[in-house]
Amino acid sequence: MALIAFAANSVLCRLALGEGIIDASSFTAIRLFSGIVTLLIILFITKQNNNIEAIQKGSWSASFFLFLYAITFSFAYVTLTTGTGALILFGSVQITMIIYSIVTGHRLHSSEWIGVILAFVGFIYLILPDIATPSMMGFVLMSISGIAWGLYTLKGRGSKNPLIDTTYNFTRTLPLLAILVILSLSFNSQHFSTKGIILAILSGSIASGIGYTIWYSALRGLTAMQAAVLQLLVPVIAAMGGVIFVSEAITIRLIIAASMILGGIACVILGRYYFVQIRGAAKTY
Numbered sequence: 001m002a003l004i005a006f007a008a009n010s011v012l013c014r015l016a017l018g019e020g021i022i023d024a025s026s027f028t029a030i031r032l033f034s035g036i037v038t039l040l041i042i043l044f045i046t047k048q049n050n051n052i053e054a055i056q057k058g059s060w061s062a063s064f065f066l067f068l069y070a071i072t073f074s075f076a077y078v079t080l081t082t083g084t085g086a087l088i089l090f091g092s093v094q095i096t097m098i099i100y101s102i103v104t105g106h107r108l109h110s111s112e113w114i115g116v117i118l119a120f121v122g123f124i125y126l127i128l129p130d131i132a133t134p135s136m137m138g139f140v141l142m143s144i145s146g147i148a149w150g151l152y153t154l155k156g157r158g159s160k161n162p163l164i165d166t167t168y169n170f171t172r173t174l175p176l177l178a179i180l181v182i183l184s185l186s187f188n189s190q191h192f193s194t195k196g197i198i199l200a201i202l203s204g205s206i207a208s209g210i211g212y213t214i215w216y217s218a219l220r221g222l223t224a225m226q227a228a229v230l231q232l233l234v235p236v237i238a239a240m241g242g243v244i245f246v247s248e249a250i251t252i253r254l255i256i257a258a259s260m261i262l263g264g265i266a267c268v269i270l271g272r273y274y275f276v277q278i279r280g281a282a283k284t285y
Contacts, residue, residue: 002218003230005211007238010086012203017077022196024074025184029177030197032070032170034204039167039213046163058165062155063172069148070173070208071180076141083130085142086235090123092146093153097228100154104224111271112225119264123232126239126257153219153227162216170209229268232261 016022022030077085098116101108108116124131134142152169159165184190219227236258243250 002211002215003233003237005207005214006231006234007241009203009207009211010234010238011241012199012207013074013077016196016199016203017074022192022200023184023190024071024078025180026190026192027196027200027203028071028074029181029184030200031074031204031208032067032173032177034201035209035212036167036170036174038205038209039163039170042210043163043167058168058172059155060172062152062165063169064176065148065152065155066169066212067173067176069145069152072141072145072148076138076145079135079138080142081130081132083127084132084134085138086127087124087131088134088139088142089146089149090232090234091120092143093150093231094120094228096147096150097154097224100150101224101228106223106225108225109271112268115264115267115269115271116225116229117264118267119229119232119261122257122260122264123235125260126235126253129253150228153215154224156216157219157222157224157227159216159220162213162220166209166213166216226269229265233265236261 013027016027017024073089076088080088094116098108156162156165222230236254239254239258243254
């Protein structure tokens with residue numbers, strides 16, 4: 001469900017920013033603020049805030065990474081094509097989380113390396129027709145966005161109450177949002193339309209607020225490596241959404257790429273467990 005939300009979020013962002021119906025600053029501000037409002041309403045309705053004092057409530061560092069991801073993502077897509085932006089974003093996420101796994105002592109099994117390579121090659125093959133030479137500014141901004149999202153994901157792996165943590169992470173971005181709005185007004189760079197505002201609200205309230213809460217819930221059962229590789233499914237889900245809702249054709253490229261990505265994910269998630277079981281069984285004989 002979280003990956004479906006990510007795919008929907010990408011589509012909403014590209015629709016708004018690609019068509020120029022809203023500026024990147026306004027989109028980011030509306031997106032995060034609508035996420036805050038939605039999460040606070042859900043928190044009030046579910047009454048999870050009754051015992052909130054005894055529960056971890058996110059962190060300022062996670063909020064900073066969330067804001068950094070959102071603002072650089074928006075500005076990057078002003079100059080990048082869909083495929084190029086996705087490649088840079090997910091490549092940065094992968095590298096960030098793989099480095100984290102290695103630095104923290106998680107030695108990758110050969111099956112995990114095979115899975116990572118297979119899934120990433122499948123991902124590149126899927127978006128290859130849309131890849132174009134990126135602008136330097138777009139490349140730098142999207143790389144920062146990917147690193148920030150990877151760090152935000154790592155921050156969420158220890159969450160005991162995903163809804164409360166996500167709500168507080170979003171709420172803590174308010175000071176940064178205020179600075180963003182003031183700067184936008186100072187430079188007179190704001191422009192928006194009704195459609196752009198609606199897309200930003202949908203992106204913030206559903207695809208981001210609710211989607212990120214679900215993602216924090218899922219992270220409790222995933223290693224950093226598994227979380228990194230699983231996110232490569234997002235472009236496949238987006239492509240399948242085009243097949244289902246936009247009547248796009250199922251191509252051989254989509255079938256091959258989806259098979260490679262799914263196979264790579266299977267290697268990462270099941271490979272280590274499978275080989276550890278074999279090794280354990282061998283030692284007993």
